[in-house]
Structures are given as structure tokens and as C-alpha cells.
Amino acid sequence: MDIEIIDNERFSEVWVDGERWKEVHRRLYKKHLKEILRTQTKKELSDLLLEIDVKIARAIVYKALALRGHLKAELKKKLGAVKITPQAIEKILAECEALGYLDDTREGKLFIQREKRRGLGPQIIAYKLKQKAPELADMVSLEVSEKEQIAQIKKWIEKKTKRSDPQDLKVKQRLYRFLRGKGFDDSLIRRAIAD
Numbered sequence: 001m002d003i004e005i006i007d008n009e010r011f012s013e014v015w016v017d018g019e020r021w022k023e024v025h026r027r028l029y030k031k032h033l034k035e036i037l038r039t040q041t042k043k044e045l046s047d048l049l050l051e052i053d054v055k056i057a058r059a060i061v062y063k064a065l066a067l068r069g070h071l072k073a074e075l076k077k078k079l080g081a082v083k084i085t086p087q088a089i090e091k092i093l094a095e096c097e098a099l100g101y102l103d104d105t106r107e108g109k110l111f112i113q114r115e116k117r118r119g120l121g122p123q124i125i126a127y128k129l130k131q132k133a134p135e136l137a138d139m140v141s142l143e144v145s146e147k148e149q150i151a152q153i154k155k156w157i158e159k160k161t162k163r164s165d166p167q168d169l170k171v172k173q174r175l176y177r178f179l180r181g182k183g184f185d186d187s188l189i190r191r192a193i194a195d
Contacts, residue, residue, distance in 0.1 A: 003037055003045070011083060014049075016042060022049055025082045028056050053088035060084075061092050062101075069107045073133045108136040112143045119152060124183025146188065153184055153192040166193075 004015040007026060014021045014036060029036075032052050039045040057079050064070055064078065072093055079089045096102035108129060115125040122144040130137040157166065157175060164171045172193050179189045 001039075001041065001045075003039065005033060005036070014045075016045065021045070022085075023083050024049075025056075028082060050085065050088060053084050054091055056082075057084045057088045057092040058095075061096060065096065065101050069110065070102070071107050071111075071133045071136070072102060072104050075102070104133060104136060105139075108133065108139050109143060112140055116144065116148065116152070119156060119182060121149060121152070121179070121183030121185070123185070127183070149184055149188050150192060153179060153188060156182065157192060 002017050006013045006015060010026060011023050012026045012029065012033075013023050029052065035048060035052075036045065039048055060079060060082070061075055064075065070078075075093060076089055079092075093102060111129060111132070112125055115128065122140050125144065126137050126140040129140060156179060160175055160178065161171060166172070166175075175193055176189055179192075180186070
């Protein structure tokens with residue numbers, strides 16, 4: 001079995017008997033190249049590559065989770081960018097979930113709370129959450145109550161009408177556009193502006 005490693009700018013390609021076997025991140029695999037070249041069979045090579053992928057993925061995921069909480073989709077994207085195989089990604093994410101390090105529901109709730117504190121409405125929060133993890137977009141309607149929206153809308157109205165008359169039509173129109181841009185519901189905005 002003839003193994004050849006061809007270096008590109010950021011990634012290296014592992015070729016076996018003239019066939020491209022796998023693309024690996026140069027910096028992450030630097031310590032493992034000798035091991036790869038020493039393998040004797042294709043089965044041994046694939047097992048070794050999976051083992052190395054799991055080891056590298058574990059280091060990346062633990063480092064990322066030590067800094068802050070992440071969603072599964074974010075970690076999958078991060079690992080996919082460095083050419084970790086889907087098998088290794090699933091194995092590591094399952095391991096982190098079993099240990100309690102990774103919880104999409106918890107992270108989704110924290111994300112919603114953080115965005116609410118920033119003064120955003122449920123539509124924008126749902127859009128942002130859908131970008132991060134599409135399966136969690138429905139969670140926003142459960143976490144953001146109508147009461148909270150009205151309170152936040154009133155805060156924005158108070159803040160934006162300090163120097164102007166809140167009964168002026170142009171001011172109301174500007175407020176409406178602003179609050180729609182923040183992601184609040186139409187009916188609640190109209191009701192709050194009318195008060």
C-alpha cells in the first residue's frame with residue numbers, strides 16, 4: 001500500500017494507491033503524519049484516521065465549551081471547517097451530551113434571554129436562533145410572553161420620545177418602523193403607540 005501526503009495551503013491530502021483518501025488540516029494533523037505513513041492496510045488507515053479525528057475533535061470541542069456554551073449546530077460547523085469526519089463529530093457531540101457539557105435547550109434559552117435583555121423582539125430573536133440552530137426556532141414563542149413584549153415596547157417608546165411629542169404622527173410612524181425593526185409584533189406595537 002502506497003501512502004502519499006500532498007500539502008496544500010491550509011490542508012493536506014492523504015492519497016492511497018493513487019486515490020485521494022482524505023483531506024486533513026495541516027496544523028492539526030502535523031503530529032500524526034508519521035503514524036499515518038506507517039500504516040500497512042486500508043482498514044488500519046481508516047481506523048487510525050477516525051481515532052485521530054476523534055482526538056482532535058475532542059480537543060477543539062472541549063476548548064470551545066470551556067470558553068462559553070455552544071449549540072450543537074455551531075460545533076458541527078466549526079469541526080466541519082477543519083475537515084473532521086461526520087462520524088467523529090457525532091461521536092464527540094454524543095459524548096459531550098452524555099457528560100452534560102452540551103445542551104441545546106439550555107443554550108437556546110440563554111440565547112433568548114440575552115437577546116431579550118438587548119431589547120429585541122421575538123421575531124428577530126427567532127430569526128437569529130434559526131440561523132444558529134433551526135430546530136430551536138419554535139422555542140422563542142414559549143420563552144417570550146406578550147407581557148414582556150409590551151414592557152419592552154414601552155421602554156423603547158419612553159427612550160425614543162424623550163425630546164419629541166409621542167402624539168405627533170411622524171413620531172408615531174418612526175416609532176412603528178423602529179419597533180418593527182426590533183422584531184416586535186404589529187398588534188402590540190399599534191396598541192402601545194395608541195396608548
